[in-house]
Amino acid sequence: xxxxxQVGGGAPVVVQSMxxxxxxxxxxxxxxxxxxxxxxxxxxRVAVPDMDAxxxxxxxxxxxxxxxxxxxxxxxxxxxxxxxGGVHALRLNPGNITDERKVQTVVARAKxxxxxxxxxxxxxxxxxxxxxxxxxxxxxxxxxxDAALWEIDLLEKMDFDLIKISLKAFDVPTMVGxxxxxxxxxPYPLHLGVTEAGLPGPGSIRSAVGMGILLAEGxxxxxxxxxxxxxxxxxxxxxxxxxxxNLRYRGVTMVSCPSCGRAEIDIIGLANQVNEHxxxxxxxxxxxxxxxxxxxxxxxxxxxxxxxGGKGRGVIYKHGEVFRTVDEKDLLPALLQEIERM
Amino acid sequence: xxxxxQVGGGAPVVVQSMxxxxxxxxxxxxxxxxxxxxxxxxxxRVAVPDMDAxxxxxxxxxxxxxxxxxxxxxxxxxxxxxxxGGVHALRLNPGNITDERKVQTVVARAKxxxxxxxxxxxxxxxxxxxxxxxxxxxxxxxxxxDAALWEIDLLEKMDFDLIKISLKAFDVPTMVGxxxxxxxxxPYPLHLGVTEAGLPGPGSIRSAVGMGILLAEGxxxxxxxxxxxxxxxxxxxxxxxxxxxNLRYRGVTMVSCPSCGRAEIDIIGLANQVNEHxxxxxxxxxxxxxxxxxxxxxxxxxxxxxxxGGKGRGVIYKHGEVFRTVDEKDLLPALLQEIERM
Numbered sequence: 001x002x003x004x005x006q007v008g009g010g011a012p013v014v015v016q017s018m019x020x021x022x023x024x025x026x027x028x029x030x031x032x033x034x035x036x037x038x039x040x041x042x043x044x045r046v047a048v049p050d051m052d053a054x055x056x057x058x059x060x061x062x063x064x065x066x067x068x069x070x071x072x073x074x075x076x077x078x079x080x081x082x083x084x085g086g087v088h089a090l091r092l093n094p095g096n097i098t099d100e101r102k103v104q105t106v107v108a109r110a111k112x113x114x115x116x117x118x119x120x121x122x123x124x125x126x127x128x129x130x131x132x133x134x135x136x137x138x139x140x141x142x143x144x145x146d147a148a149l150w151e152i153d154l155l156e157k158m159d160f161d162l163i164k165i166s167l168k169a170f171d172v173p174t175m176v177g178x179x180x181x182x183x184x185x186x187p188y189p190l191h192l193g194v195t196e197a198g199l200p201g202p203g204s205i206r207s208a209v210g211m212g213i214l215l216a217e218g219x220x221x222x223x224x225x226x227x228x229x230x231x232x233x234x235x236x237x238x239x240x241x242x243x244x245x246n247l248r249y250r251g252v253t254m255v256s257c258p259s260c261g262r263a264e265i266d267i268i269g270l271a272n273q274v275n276e277h278x279x280x281x282x283x284x285x286x287x288x289x290x291x292x293x294x295x296x297x298x299x300x301x302x303x304x305x306x307x308x309g310g311k312g313r314g315v316i317y318k319h320g321e322v323f324r325t326v327d328e329k330d331l332l333p334a335l336l337q338e339i340e341r342m
Numbered sequence: 343x344x345x346x347x348q349v350g351g352g353a354p355v356v357v358q359s360m361x362x363x364x365x366x367x368x369x370x371x372x373x374x375x376x377x378x379x380x381x382x383x384x385x386x387r388v389a390v391p392d393m394d395a396x397x398x399x400x401x402x403x404x405x406x407x408x409x410x411x412x413x414x415x416x417x418x419x420x421x422x423x424x425x426x427g428g429v430h431a432l433r434l435n436p437g438n439i440t441d442e443r444k445v446q447t448v449v450a451r452a453k454x455x456x457x458x459x460x461x462x463x464x465x466x467x468x469x470x471x472x473x474x475x476x477x478x479x480x481x482x483x484x485x486x487x488d489a490a491l492w493e494i495d496l497l498e499k500m501d502f503d504l505i506k507i508s509l510k511a512f513d514v515p516t517m518v519g520x521x522x523x524x525x526x527x528x529p530y531p532l533h534l535g536v537t538e539a540g541l542p543g544p545g546s547i548r549s550a551v552g553m554g555i556l557l558a559e560g561x562x563x564x565x566x567x568x569x570x571x572x573x574x575x576x577x578x579x580x581x582x583x584x585x586x587x588n589l590r591y592r593g594v595t596m597v598s599c600p601s602c603g604r605a606e607i608d609i610i611g612l613a614n615q616v617n618e619h620x621x622x623x624x625x626x627x628x629x630x631x632x633x634x635x636x637x638x639x640x641x642x643x644x645x646x647x648x649x650x651g652g653k654g655r656g657v658i659y660k661h662g663e664v665f666r667t668v669d670e671k672d673l674l675p676a677l678l679q680e681i682e683r684m
Contacts (some may be wrong), residue, residue, distance in 0.1 A: 017602060018600065018602055019602065020600060020601040020602050020605070020610075021603060022552060022603055023603035024603075024663040029603070046602075046603055047602040047603030047604040048603070048652065049603060049604040053603060070604075071602065071604075073604075073636050093636070096636070107407065122636075122637050122640075123640065123641070123644075124632075124636070124637030124638070124639075124640030124641040124644075125636050125637050125640050126640065139355070145654060147428070158603065158677060170597050170641065170644075171588070172554075172586045172587060173558075173587065173588060174589075176558070194598045195599075195641075196597045196600075196630070196632065196637065196641055198595075198596045198597060198598045198613070199596065199598065199614065201485070201543075201546070201578070201582070201618055202582045202585075202596070203598075204546065204547050204550075205546050205547065205550040205579060205582040205583055205586065206550075206582065206585075206586040208546075208547040208548075208551045209550045209551070209554030209558075209583060209586040209587060210549035210554075210586065210603075212514075212551030212552075212554050212555055213554055213555050213558050216515075216518070216551075216555050226599070226600040227600055228599065228600055228601065228609060228610055228614075228631070229600075229610060229660040231600065234600070236543070237547060240543070240547040240548065241545045241547055241551060243544075243548075244514045244547060244548040244551040244552065245514060245515065245551060246513070246514075246515060253536045254541065255512050255539060255540060256538045256540045256543070256545075256570040257537075257538045257570065258360065258362060258538070258568040258569055258570055258571075258573070259362040259363065259570065260360055260362050260369070260389040260413065260577070261361060261364055261365035261366075261386075261388055261389030261390070261395060262365060262389040262391040262413075262415075263361070263362070267570060268362075268570055268571060269453075271436070271540070271541060271570040272379075272541065272570075284502055288538070289570070290466075290538065292391075294415050294435070294438070294464075294466070294467050295464050295465075295466025295467045295537065295538065296466070296468030297466075297510060298464070298465065298467050298468065299466040299538055302512075321611075336421065
């Protein structure tokens with residue numbers, strides 16, 4: 001449990017993100033937390049790079065509508081301060097807090113407060129040397145899993161099991177390999193991520209490939225898409241990935257065809273207008289916007305409501321049945337009216 | 343071989359798309375074919391919905407820089423006309439050209455001309471009844487594979503083996519299941535697609551999940567992303583999917599962090615500026631734009647060239663070595679200058 005949000009143990013895959021504000025500015029950080037929460041983010045992480053940031057934690061935690069995770073690197077005292085500030089979870093990096101006693105001090109405090117710890121391994125910040133003997137030429141995957149197992153071991157020796165693991169890399173085969181390797185070795189929930197995935201367009205696609213492969217295998221309990229942009233875009237991407245695998249839905253799912261030389265109505269224009277009207281509607285509705293008679297009737301019938309275009313007009317289908325035929329100019333209002341009724 | 347492009351048999355995964363112009367307008371169609379080709383599209387499909395469209399095929403084929411595939415539904419005579427027009431390949435739908443003799447007529451002509459045929463099954467246009475006995479409650483996957491196998495059988499009986507198969511659906515588990523089922527049964531190349539995937543943002547993510555899962559298993563010889571928008575966006579998405587799995591690259595790969603409360607330079611602004619300058623550069627370069635010292639040095643070292651931000655300044659890494667340290671305001675020009683030299 002991160003605050004009141006269950007991660008793993010059969011719970012739906014949890015969607016999370018991270019603020020990119022200056023954490024010391026609690027007001028700005030909270031505004032972003034609210035934005036994220038309204039868009040469906042269920043856990044928010046904030047960076048705690050110094051003691052001033054740690055001092056903002058109590059106010060952020062107090063006013064946040066969702067659980068807050070403190071992201072800690074380098075200095076274990078920041079973890080202690082975040083715990084004292086009432087944070088719901090910690091993220092520690094076994095690549096840059098490497099002193100056993102310092103980790104133990106943090107774990108003792110987390111245990112007192114029953115606060116979970118994510119052991120967050122990143123390709124970009126691996127420990128300089130493996131903790132265990134991995135032979136002469138360990139792979140990156142071996143080294144990532146080694147770093148996680150070292151810290152898991154430390155925590156387990158202190159009877160601490162509120163553990164979550166992440167093994168992130170930009171390289172998808174590396175990231176997939178690391179999660180596949182650790183999944184059968186440990187009983188803890190996994191937080192998936194393709195790290196530093198880039199700008200929203202390519203970053204979402206890269207994340208979808210990496211997380212899609214793992215989620216389809218049943219690996220992954222919570223996900224964060226890392227995009228260089230507004231973090232609310234990360235939430236959209238998370239739900240699109242989960243929706244593609246029928247794991248979770250948020251908002252309307254639109255089935256729409258690419259249009260081609262066969263289309264008899266303006267599909268691209270119509271699909272964009274339908275999206276503009278429905279994108280804030282948080283209902284699990286499947287809407288089809290199809291250009292012609294090849295796949296139109298079939299896909300429209302499979303949707304809750306759909307349009308299949310014909311020559312200057314279109315057929316509206318509802319729950320698999322032809323509902324009415326309307327002129328092209330009336331298609332959008334007729335569709336929206338029916339959706340409103342539904 | 344589709345024209346001079348090899349599909350399957352160990353060739354790199356081929357990227358393709360489809361025009362959304364009126365095929366009868368050869369000029370407009372060719373403009374879009376050129377746009378697609380310039381962006382890296384290797385095969386272009388055009389709809390042939392009627393005889394007037396078929397009549398435009400000779401000019402389109404003649405002036406196209408890439409092989410042209412004619413997309414045929416319902417009427418086998420359109421396939422014959424496209425073949426006579428010199429098209430490089432056909433796509434037939436076993437859901438709507440169901441008369442064996444008509445298919446045989448097309449195959450005889452394709453064989454004479456050594457023109458390959460894609461058997462393109464779509465969830466949205468399955469045959470009304472299965473061709474074979476699939477038991478009392480066949481799944482959608484069973485029905486899709488059945489439609490493909492029926493037509494494969496017809497073609498094989500005529501000693502025709504220039505065959506490619508697609509089994510597209512909007513639902514990713516359905517599409518993944520269908521390709522996984524047919525892959526071990528046939529020796530022919532597979533054309534992957536998540537059909538009617540929607541607007542560019544969600545459609546790319548959905549396609550990345552479906553195709554990513556299959557490509558990571560070694561299934562898939564050519565891909566088409568179906569987006570409701572400019573088809574050139576489909577090409578970008580194809581290369582992003584292939585790049586995520588290190589299968590093919592086109593243009594610069596950007597590793598950039600999401601920025602967080604730890605970032606000491608404006609990462610989002612910088613990453614967008616770098617992208618703006620490099621997005622038309624078709625070189626296989628990996629560029630990292632990283633905000634801080636946590637993963638910055640590690641990821642930047644792994645890239646061909648990278649920036650790791652610090653307090654108001656940044657370090658430029660080249661091929662794993664620190665190259666120089668510059669003020670934040672000089673980061674962009676210094677990075678671009680180095681890339682120019684490389």
